[in-house]
Amino acid sequence: MCGIVGYVGKKPVKKILIDGLRELEYRGYDSAGIAVLQNHQFSLFKAVGKLINLEEKAHSFETTGFSVGIGHTRWATHGKPTELNAHPHLGNNSYVVHNGIIENYQELKTMLIGQGTRFLSQTDTEVIVHLFEFHLKTAYTPFEAFTQTLHELSGAYAVLLVNASVNDTIFFAKHGSPMIVGRNHEGETLFGSSDAALIGKCHEVIYLEDGHYGYASVEGIALFDDKNQAVNLNFTPLSENKLSAQKEGYRFFMEKEIYEQTTVLSDTLLGRLRDESIHFEELDPKLFDGINEIKLCACGTSYHAALSASYLLERHAKIKTSVEIASEFRYREPFLTPDTLFIVISQSGETADTLESLKMAKKFGLKTMVICNVDNSSMVRLADASVLTRAGIEKGVASTKAFATQVCVLWMLSLFLANERKTLDATEIRRQIRLLRALPATVAVDPALHEQLRRLSKRYLHGHGFFFIGRDVFFPLALEGALKLKEISYLHAEGYPSGEMKHGPIALADPELFTIALLPQHKLYEKTKSNIEELSARDATICSISPLDFDKADDHIRTKSTEDYMLEFFEMMVVLQLLSMEIAIRLGNDVDMPRNLAKSVTVE
Numbered sequence: 208m209c210g211i212v213g214y215v216g217k218k219p220v221k222k223i224l225i226d227g228l229r230e231l232e233y234r235g236y237d238s239a240g241i242a243v244l245q246n247h248q249f250s251l252f253k254a255v256g257k258l259i260n261l262e263e264k265a266h267s268f269e270t271t272g273f274s275v276g277i278g279h280t281r282w283a284t285h286g287k288p289t290e291l292n293a294h295p296h297l298g299n300n301s302y303v304v305h306n307g308i309i310e311n312y313q314e315l316k317t318m319l320i321g322q323g324t325r326f327l328s329q330t331d332t333e334v335i336v337h338l339f340e341f342h343l344k345t346a347y348t349p350f351e352a353f354t355q356t357l358h359e360l361s362g363a364y365a366v367l368l369v370n371a372s373v374n375d376t377i378f379f380a381k382h383g384s385p386m387i388v389g390r391n392h393e394g395e396t397l398f399g400s401s402d403a404a405l406i407g408k409c410h411e412v413i414y415l416e417d418g419h420y421g422y423a424s425v426e427g428i429a430l431f432d433d434k435n436q437a438v439n440l441n442f443t444p445l446s447e448n449k450l451s452a453q454k455e456g457y458r459f460f461m462e463k464e465i466y467e468q469t470t471v472l473s474d475t476l477l478g479r480l481r482d483e484s485i486h487f488e489e490l491d492p493k494l495f496d497g498i499n500e501i502k503l504c505a506c507g508t509s510y511h512a513a514l515s516a517s518y519l520l521e522r523h524a525k526i527k528t529s530v531e532i533a534s535e536f537r538y539r540e541p542f543l544t545p546d547t548l549f550i551v552i553s554q555s556g557e558t559a560d561t562l563e564s565l566k567m568a569k570k571f572g573l574k575t576m577v578i579c580n581v582d583n584s585s586m587v588r589l590a591d592a593s594v595l596t597r598a599g600i601e602k603g604v605a606s607t608k609a610f611a612t613q614v615c616v617l618w619m620l621s622l623f624l625a626n627e628r629k630t631l632d633a634t635e636i637r638r639q640i641r642l643l644r645a646l647p648a649t650v651a652v653d654p655a656l657h658e659q660l661r662r663l664s665k666r667y668l669h670g671h672g673f674f675f676i677g678r679d680v681f682f683p684l685a686l687e688g689a690l691k692l693k694e695i696s697y698l699h700a701e702g703y704p705s706g707e708m709k710h711g712p713i714a715l716a717d718p719e720l721f722t723i724a725l726l727p728q729h730k731l732y733e734k735t736k737s738n739i740e741e742l743s744a745r746d747a748t749i750c751s752i753s754p755l756d757f758d759k760a761d762d763h764i765r766t767k768s769t770e771d772y773m774l775e776f777f778e779m780m781v782v783l784q785l786l787s788m789e790i791a792i793r794l795g796n797d798v799d800m801p802r803n804l805a806k807s808v809t810v811e
C-alpha cells in the first residue's frame with residue numbers, strides 16, 4: 208500500500224525522504240518518487256520497482272541548507288505501475304503526493320480538461336495538483352487555493368502538496384487515510400503516513416484527525432479542522448524504541464493487529480469495488496478462460512480462509528471448488544485436470560508446503576494464482592497471477608488481520624467470477640458490494656465487547672477441552688477460532704461442524720467441556736441452535752456468540768444484528784481473536800511469540 212513522507216528542514220533531504228520511505232516499504236509498493244523544493248526550484252526523481260532504483264536515479268543529487276521535500280511509495284490502484292503514474296505528480300509549479308482514492312476525480316478531470324489542463328497520468332491523484340493550480344489563479348494565497356481544493360475533493364485522502372512560490376512550505380490534509388506530523392529538537396518538521404517513518408527522527412507527533420489540514424513551514428505548523436477553525440497543536444511523545452513504538456500502546460502486536468483490521472480491510476477494498484462489479488487490476492480476465500474448477504491450497508489459517516472461500520465460490524460463481532491442505536496435497540498423487548485454476552493462499556508467500564504445491568501445479572501445466580500478503584515473495588514470483596491482501600506486516604505469530612484480508616479478497620473473487628460467469632444477478636452483486644463496503648466498520652472493536660471478553664476469559668482457563676462449532680462458513684471460522692486458542696493458550700481446542708457433534712464428539716460432553724458456539728442469525732440459525740441445545744442438554748458448558756438471545760447458554764456474547772451472514776462472520780471472527788488473546792494473557796503466555804511456533808514455516 209502507498210506510503211507518504213515529508214520534510215521541512217536543513218539536513219540533506221534526499222536521505223531523510225528515502226529512509227522514511229524505507230520504513231514504509233513493508234506495506235508493499237510498485238513505484239516510488241521524491242520531489243525537493245529549494246530556492247524556488249524543483250528536483251524530481253521517480254522510479255518503478257524498489258527504492259534502490261529511486262536511489263540510483265537520484266544518485267548524484269544532494270542539497271545543502273534549507274529545503275522542503277515530499278516522497279511517496281505507490282501501490283497501483285488507478286493506472287499501471289509506471290513512472291508517469293508514480294507520485295509526486297506535477298502541475299505547472301507544484302507537486303503532490305496522495306494516499307487514498309479521490310472518488311470524484313473523473314468529474315473534476317473532465318472539468319479541468321475543459322479549462323485546458325493536460326493530464327499526464329492515469330491516476331486520480333493528478334486532479335489534486337491541477338485543481339490547486341486552477342484555484343491559484345484567483346485565490347489570494349496558495350493556502351487559500353489549497354483550502355478551496357480540499358472542499359471539492361470527495362473520497363479518502365492524505366495529501367502533501369508543495370508549490371514553488373512558497374519555498375519553505377508543505378501543505379497537508381488528512382481525510383480518511385492516516386497522516387502524522389512530527390517535530391524534533393532541531394526545529395525540523397516531518398510527515399509520515401505511519402509513525403514508522405518518523406521514529407528516531409522526531410520526539411513528538413500529532414496523529415492528524417479526519418478533516419485536519421494546514422501547512423508546515425520554517426516558522427512552524429498551522430493546523431485547522433473541518434470547520435476551518437485553528438486547532439491547538441497537541442503533540443504526543445513518540446517513542447524512540449522502534450518495537451514498542453510500533454505497538455502504539457497495545458500490549459501485544461496481536462492486539463494491535465486485531466484493532467488494525469478496520470484499516471487494513473479498507474486498504475484491501477481500495478480501488479477494487481465498483482458500484483456494479485469487482486475490479487482486480489492485477490488480474491487478466493483471460494486467466495479464467497477454459498477454467499471449470501478451482502483448487503485452493505494452503506496451510507493453517509490460510510487453509511481456513513480457503514475453506515471459507517469454497518462455500519462462497521460455489522455459492523456465488525457456481526464453480527466446482529475443492530480445498531487442499533498443502534502438506535497432504537504434495538504427496539497424495541492428486542488427479543489434476545487442465546481446466547483447473549490452482550490458487551494458493553499464504554500470508555508470507557514462503558510456506559514450504561504451499562510453495563512446493565504451487566510448483567507441482569505448475570509442473571502439471573495448471574494455471575496458477577496466489578493470494579498473498581507479501582509482494583515479491585517466492586509464491587508471488589512463481590504464480591501466473593497474484594492478488595495482494597494488503598494487510599501490512601503481521602508480527603504476531605497468530606495470524607489475525609491476514610486472515611481477515613484473505614477472506615475479504617476471496618469473497619471479492621467469488622463476486623468477480625459471479626459477474627464474469629453471470630451466475631448472480633446485478634442486484635445481488637450490488638447488494639454484496641454494499642456489504643463489502645461495510646466490512647471495515649463491522650470489524651471495528653467495540654471497547655465494551657473487548658472488556659466483556661476480558662472478564663469472561665477468567666472462566667475459560669481450565670477444562671478438558673474446547674469445541675468451537677459452527678455450520679457453513681462458520682465451520683471454517685470455528686476451525687480458525689480453535690487454532691487461535693491452541694496456538695497462544697496451549698489449551699486443547701477443536702473446530703467442528705455443529706451437525707457432526709452427535710456423530711461422536713458429543714460423547715465428551717460434560718461441564719468441563721467448553722463449547723464456543725457460533726450462532727449467526729442469517730445462516731442456518733434453527734439448525735445450529737438445535738445442535739447447541741443437544742450439547743447443553745448433556746451439561747456441556749456453552750458460550751454462545753449470536754446477535755439473538757439464547758437461553759441455553761452459560762455465557763452469551765451478543766454480536767450486533769447485521770443484515771447478512773458474511774458480516775456476522777467477520778464480527779464473530781473478531782470475538783474469537785480477542786477471546787483467545789485474553790485467555791492467553793491471563794495464562795501469562797507470550798502472545799506474540801508462542802512456544803514452538805514460527806511466523807513463516809519455510810521447512811516442511
Ligand code: M6R
Binds near residue numbers: 509510807808
Ligand atoms: O504464511 P502462510 O499463510 O502460508 O502460513 C500458513 C500457516 O503457517 C499460518 O497460517 C499459521 O497457521 C499461523 N500461525 C496461524 O495463526
